[in-house]
Amino acid sequence: xTYKLIIQYEGTRYKGWQRLKTTDQTIQQKIENVxxxxxxxxxEIDGSGRTDAGVHALGQVASFKVTETISNxxxxxxxxxxxxxxxxxxxxxxxxxxxxxxxxxxxxxTYVYQIWLAEQPPLIERNWVLxxxxxxxxxxxxxxKLASEELIGKKDFKGFSTDxxxxxxxRTIESINWEIHGDVLQxxxxxxxxxxxxxxxxxxxxxxxxxxxxxxxSLNQIIVSKDRALAGETAPAHGLYLESVxxx
Amino acid sequence: xTYKLIIQYEGTRYKGWQRLKTTDQTIQQKIENVxxxxxxxxxEIDGSGRTDAGVHALGQVASFKVTETISNxxxxxxxxxxxxxxxxxxxxxxxxxxxxxxxxxxxxxTYVYQIWLAEQPPLIERNWVLxxxxxxxxxxxxxxKLASEELIGKKDFKGFSTDxxxxxxxRTIESINWEIHGDVLQxxxxxxxxxxxxxxxxxxxxxxxxxxxxxxxSLNQIIVSKDRALAGETAPAHGLYLESVxxx
Numbered sequence: 001x002t003y004k005l006i007i008q009y010e011g012t013r014y015k016g017w018q019r020l021k022t023t024d025q026t027i028q029q030k031i032e033n034v035x036x037x038x039x040x041x042x043x044e045i046d047g048s049g050r051t052d053a054g055v056h057a058l059g060q061v062a063s064f065k066v067t068e069t070i071s072n073x074x075x076x077x078x079x080x081x082x083x084x085x086x087x088x089x090x091x092x093x094x095x096x097x098x099x100x101x102x103x104x105x106x107x108x109x110t111y112v113y114q115i116w117l118a119e120q121p122p123l124i125e126r127n128w129v130l131x132x133x134x135x136x137x138x139x140x141x142x143x144x145k146l147a148s149e150e151l152i153g154k155k156d157f158k159g160f161s162t163d164x165x166x167x168x169x170x171r172t173i174e175s176i177n178w179e180i181h182g183d184v185l186q187x188x189x190x191x192x193x194x195x196x197x198x199x200x201x202x203x204x205x206x207x208x209x210x211x212x213x214x215x216x217x218s219l220n221q222i223i224v225s226k227d228r229a230l231a232g233e234t235a236p237a238h239g240l241y242l243e244s245v246x247x248x
Numbered sequence: 249x250t251y252k253l254i255i256q257y258e259g260t261r262y263k264g265w266q267r268l269k270t271t272d273q274t275i276q277q278k279i280e281n282v283x284x285x286x287x288x289x290x291x292e293i294d295g296s297g298r299t300d301a302g303v304h305a306l307g308q309v310a311s312f313k314v315t316e317t318i319s320n321x322x323x324x325x326x327x328x329x330x331x332x333x334x335x336x337x338x339x340x341x342x343x344x345x346x347x348x349x350x351x352x353x354x355x356x357x358t359y360v361y362q363i364w365l366a367e368q369p370p371l372i373e374r375n376w377v378l379x380x381x382x383x384x385x386x387x388x389x390x391x392x393k394l395a396s397e398e399l400i401g402k403k404d405f406k407g408f409s410t411d412x413x414x415x416x417x418x419r420t421i422e423s424i425n426w427e428i429h430g431d432v433l434q435x436x437x438x439x440x441x442x443x444x445x446x447x448x449x450x451x452x453x454x455x456x457x458x459x460x461x462x463x464x465x466s467l468n469q470i471i472v473s474k475d476r477a478l479a480g481e482t483a484p485a486h487g488l489y490l491e492s493v494x495x496x
Contacts, residue, residue: 008371058371078382081369089369121329121337123256123306124376134326 001069002100005045006092007031007060012127012238013087016053017060027051027088031062034083038076039066048102048109048245052197054237056128059091059244063102069095102245108174110190110243113203113235115139118183129184130239135211141178141185144210148176148187150219151202158226160202161195162234169195169226188243197234205232249317250348253293254340255279255308260375260486261335264301265308275299275336279310282331286324287314296350296357296493300445302485304376307339307492311350317343350493356422358438358491361451361483363387366431377432378487383459389426389433392458396424396435398467399450406474408450409443410482417443417474436491445482453480 009027019028028047035043045064051057070076073093080090099105116122116129117136132139151173158169173191180186187206189199205222208214214232222230257275267276276295283291293312299305318324321341328338347353364370364377365384380387399421406417421439428434435454437447453470456462462480470478 008368010371086369086374087371089371091368120256120339121334123258123335123337124372126334128372 001067002063002065002096002098003070004092004094004096004100004102005031005062005064005090007062008058008089008091009056009060010087010127011051011054011056013085014053016055017047017049017051017057027060028062030084030088031080031090034080035064035066037083038079039068039070041067046102048106049193049242050196051240051242052200052237056238056241057243058241060242061102061106061245061247063096063100065098105247106193106245107248108190108192108246109194110188110246111194111199112241112243113187113189113199114239114241115185115187116183117180117185122183125184127238128241130236138212139207139210140212141210143212143216144187144206145178147209147216147219148202148206150217150223152176155223156226157195157198157223159222159228160205160231161198162201162228163196163198171195171198199240200235200237201228201231201233203235203239207235208232249315250311250313250344250346251318252340252342252344252348252350253279253310253312253338255310256306256337256339257304257308258335258375259299259302259304259489261333262301264303265295265297265299265305275308276310278332278336279328279338282328283312283314285331286327287316287318289315294350296354297441297490298444299488299490300448300485304486304489305491306489308490309350309354309493309495311344311348313346353495354441354493355496356438356440356494357442358436358494359442359447360489360491361435361437361447362487362489363433363435364431365428365433370431373432375486376489378484386460387455387458388460389458391460391464392435392454393426395457395464395467396450396454398465398471400424403471404474405443405446405471407470407476408453408479409446410449410476411444411446419443419446447488448483448485449476449479449481451483451487455483456480 015025017027019026043064045062048061077090077093114129116131122129154172156170171193175190177188263273265275291312293310296309325338325341362377364379402420404418419441423438425436
C-alpha cells in the first residue's frame with residue numbers, strides 16, 4: 001500500500017529534511033524512525049523535496065510504501081504524533097494509488113518568506129521571521145515588488161542557485177504574492193519547482209534592491225548571465241517555510 | 249535614577265524569573281547581566297513578581313536604580329535587545345520617580361492561561377498552550393466558566409496555593425474572562441496579586457470540572473477549608489503567561 005503524509009515542522013533544531021549518514025537530526029529520519037517502529041518494518045519516505053537546515057514547513061508532503069494496509073488512519077496519525085518530537089506534526093495521512101510519489105507527482109509548490117515589520121523584536125514568531133531591526137525603516141517594499149515581476153515565468157534560474165547538479169536549471173515561477181498579516185510581510189512564491197537555495201537567494205537579492213544597494217531592473221542580468229556571483233546574499237533560512245505542495 | 253522596564257520572554261529555556269545561586273538560567277539574571285555590562289556598575293532589578301520555570305510574559309515589569317542618567321533610552325533599549333538572548337525582549341524603558349518599585353507599586357496583574365482547541369497539535373504556539381489532545385472533546389467550557397465565578401472577589405486562596413510563607417493568603421480576583429482567539433481558549437485572570445502556583449492550581453481544578461471529574465460547585469469548599477489537597481492538579485507551566493501589570 002502507498003500512503004501520503006502532510007507534515008508540518010519547525011526546522012530550527014534540525015539539519016534539514018534530507019536523511020544524512022552523519023546525524024539523526026533530520027526530519028526525514030525522525031519520521032522514518034516512527035513509521036518503522038509503528039509498522040514493524042523498515043520504512044523509507046520520499047519527500048516532495050528537501051528543505052534546508054532551519055527552513056520550516058506547514059504543508060510538506062511525503063509518500064511511502066508498506067506491505068500491509070493501515071487499518072485506522074486517524075488512530076495511526078494520532079500515534080505518530082505521540083511518538084514524534086513536538087516540532088514535527090503529521091497533519092494528514094491518506095491512502096494513494098501505488099503510482100503516487102510525493103516528489104515525482106508534485107505539480108507546483110508554494111514557499112513563503114517572512115519579514116518582521118514591527119519595531120519590537122518578535123518573540124513567539126522569532127524562529128519564523130527575518131528581523132531586520134532598525135534597518136527595516138529603509139526598506140522599500142514597492143521597489144522589491146516591482147523588481148520581482150521580472151522573475152515571473154519560465155526562466156533559467158541557475159544564477160539564483162547554488163545547485164551543483166548537471167540537471168536542468170529551468171523553472172517556472174507562476175506567481176509572487178506580497179501580503180501583510182499583522183506584523184509580518186509574507187512573500188509567497190509559487191512555481192513548478194525551486195532550485196537549491198533559490199528562494200533564499202531571490203529574497204536576499206530583492207532585499208538589496210529594497211535597501212537601494214542594487215538597481216531595480218538588475219534581476220534579468222542575473223538570469224541571462226547565469227552567474228550566482230551577480231546575485232545577492234542568501235537570505236537566512238529561518239524566514240522561509242514550505243507552505244504547500246500541489247498535485248493533480 | 250530609577251527606571252522601569254517592560255519585558256517579554258518565553259520561559260521555556262529558563263528556571264523562572266527569580267535569580268538563583270545555583271544557575272544563571274533565570275530571566276532576572278540575564279537582564280541584570282546585560283544592564284550591569286551596559287551601565288558599568290552592578291545592577292539589581294526588582295520584578296513585579298516571580299514567574300515559575302516555563303511560564304512566559306508579554307508584559308512583565310521590573311525596576312532598577314543606577315547612579316547616572318541614561319541619556320538615550322531608545323538607543324539603550326536597542327542595545328539591551330542586542331545583548332539579550334532572543335527569547336527575552338525589552339519592550340520599553342522609561343524613567344520613573346525614585347519611589348517607584350515594580351513589585352511594591354503594582355496595583356493589579358493579569359495572567360492568561362491558554363488551552364489549544366484545534367484537532368491538529370500546535371506547532372509555532374506549542375510552548376505557549378496546553379494541548380489536551382483528543383481529550384479536549386470531552387471538555388465542557390461552560391461548566392468551567394460557571395464554576396470559576398465562585399472565585400471572583402476577595403478571598404483566602406490558601407487552598408489554591410503551595411505558598412509556604414507565613415504572609416497573608418487573602419487576594420482579590422477582579423475578573424476571569426474567557427476568550428477564544430483562533431484555535432486558542434484564553435482564560436484571563438485579573439487580580440491584586442496571585443499566590444505561588446495559584447493560577448495553575450485554579451486552572452487544573454477547573455479542568456477537572458470541565459472533564460466532569462469534579463462538582464461544578466466544589467470550589468468554595470477549597471476556599472473555606474484552605475486545604476490544597478482538595479484542589480486539582482497544578483496545570484502545566486507552559487500554558488501560562490503574565491500579560492500585564494497595572495500601576496496607579
